[in-house]
Amino acid sequence: MTTHKELSEYELSLLNDPEKRASLKTKDRMAIPPQEMPHQNSVERRNNLEEVAIGYTLEQARIEAMRCLQCAKPKCIDDCPVNINIPAFIKQIAENNLPAAAEILKETTLLPAICGRVCPQESQCQKNCTVGKALKDVDKSVAIGRLERFVADWERTSNLAAVPKIKPETGKKVAVIGSGPAGLVVAADVRREGHSVTIFEAFHKLGGVMRYGIPEFRLPNDIVDKEIDMLKQMGVEFRTNFIIGKTRKLQDLIEKDGYEAVFVGTGAGLPVFMNIEGENLVGVFSANEYLTRANLMRAFDKTKADTPIYESETVAVLGGGNVAMDAARMAVRLGAKKVYVIYRRTEKEMPARAEEVQHAKEEGIEFRFLENAKRIIGDENKRVKAIECLRYELGEPDESGRRRPVKIENSEFILDVDTVIVAIGNNSNPLIKQSTPQIETTRWGNIVVDNNQKTSMDRVFAGGDIVLGAATVILAMGEGKKAAESINKLLAS
């Protein structure tokens, strides 16, 4: 099932001979071929939800780690949103000292098993890696994400992850709203200081987008469960089916329930639609709905789940981000015969992780670049039967530096599809804003915070997608860390 190559004799000698390792020169390290990630075969995986990337073996991880030049001024650390000491943990892998590697990761990141899987490494830590630069190919940078994942997986599967020390109870209470990565990090860091922490989650399951959005073939539920178990062992309390703003008002948490600080990490859960004709036909879904049905509600398991999922033959996914990739690849796994991804720009501008685009292609998904939907056409039963698209070309760069797509007049054409999944973005979750008018938000509904993640309300902090707009797990984590520091400082005084 796996597809990685046998190790060469030279590689084996590096593993076994510390002296040989110590004598490795830059030139030797650069000559070590990048280790390929073992994968589940692309035919089999079209029918299951198991993880696609299987993970390095110990030998592979150590060889890959030897490619790291241990730069004097490592760019990778600066490019990591939480500044993991990357060369240091990688060095420990090369030396087969995994506990030390795990310790180094833990200094800065709570969720390495998750970040190693879902971070856009090619635009962060691996972007300016000296090895990748020298080899003129970012794909040949040291595989930092895979190594991070390797260490975290090793620690988890060998059950070595110890419950962090908790300082003596302070008797102070902190409420965390939302159990996505931002909320989990706040909970861990605040709990460690001895404060009691309650996480309120609207859903019946914990983890936020890591549970309901990102599919198991990229991020198995077990991994999210383990992180949450750890928080439970630390004494963090969880209240599911509890919607702040509805079940209880935010102000009541402070004024009536005795919470001394509140963190809002409610995410970007408001799907954006295109506002085109036919978007409310039967068979048009937001990626959020499609993925929530398949992941959270387990509709993938058609024999067991009560939640139905649309039976599709031909699917058009609109968008070019991770959400679009996940929806397209989920549609394949749910039995669609043909899946198109329709994106207005070119592959180069796609915000999705490069690896996911690669995997999607291997799974037979057809990418249609420089095209965009104009309207969706229904049959007599108001069900989708086709989509009309326009061709685009790239014009001048916009503020984000990406070249702006410009439509080509009279270039309309029609694709026959029975399902359309809209994955063009998410806005901030409106529940807190609606029920807490005193909290300051931007025009787009994002909560406004200062440098310490503090909102306009006394004792209320916010972070993650609700502040940043749809962003990433690692940025949400980073904001959570900062917010936790501010909360700990507030409660110390």
Add this chain to the structure above:
Amino acid sequence: MNKILFKQKLSDNVYLMRIHNPLICNERKAGQFIILQLDDDFGERIPLTIADADEKEGSITLIFQVVGKTTDELSRLNEGDKIANLAGPLGSPTHIEKFGRVVCVGGGIGVAPLHPIVQAMKKAGNEVITILGARNKDLIILEKEMAAYSDKQIICTDDGSYGLKALVTQPLKELCEENPKPDLVIAIGPPIMMKFCSETTRPYKVKTLVSLNTIMVDGTGMCGGCRVNIGNEVKFVCVDGPEFDGHLVDFDNMIARLNSYKKIEQKSHKCNLDKYLEQKK
């Protein structure tokens, strides 16, 4: 939390349950609903309107008709059992004020969500006229409870087994022709009934509110599965509704979307239901 305190069969396949949940009980207002799920892993999330609440007991009342697997399983639970997941109160509350003459039309199980609205409208000083409709006498629910808050009550059945042999739109039309005509109509029931009530009042320019029961997943504005066309806008029923101006609702689209899973649902529900019934034996 979520313990069933009381259960009663109201008609052939309609049940009433009082469920202990002081949090929802305290926050809920007329017009709001909850999302319920019976199995953590494989259950579906279904919206049910809160029909009443008892602050002393800390309970909410749900009234539901058995229409699928989840409502069937729910109907088999008994007093003392617990409901795995209950989240709410969701949706925007009904706007209550003194309008004057308010006509409340409830079709079938739609009488349940209408109940708290009728109560609140009456308490706000309105003249309340209720019209209850159902296929036959057995399916008329909450007749006494509604009468307690109505200045006038009209009952219609399709087969004439009770009250008028008429559709609810007939007395509604007559009321629109009266002087003074109603200041507000609230119609809750099957989509087709709400559509025709809205069509009935449209020529008289009587403001008409309907409460939409679309398919929902999260109920918090995250998935967009509940979206409907309202005039020229797209709205999410779970956060923008569930009540909307009936004269602006695109009912045909809503009905089509409600049937999104008809084919599959019948298939899978049948086999799931069969399996389930076999286990019970």
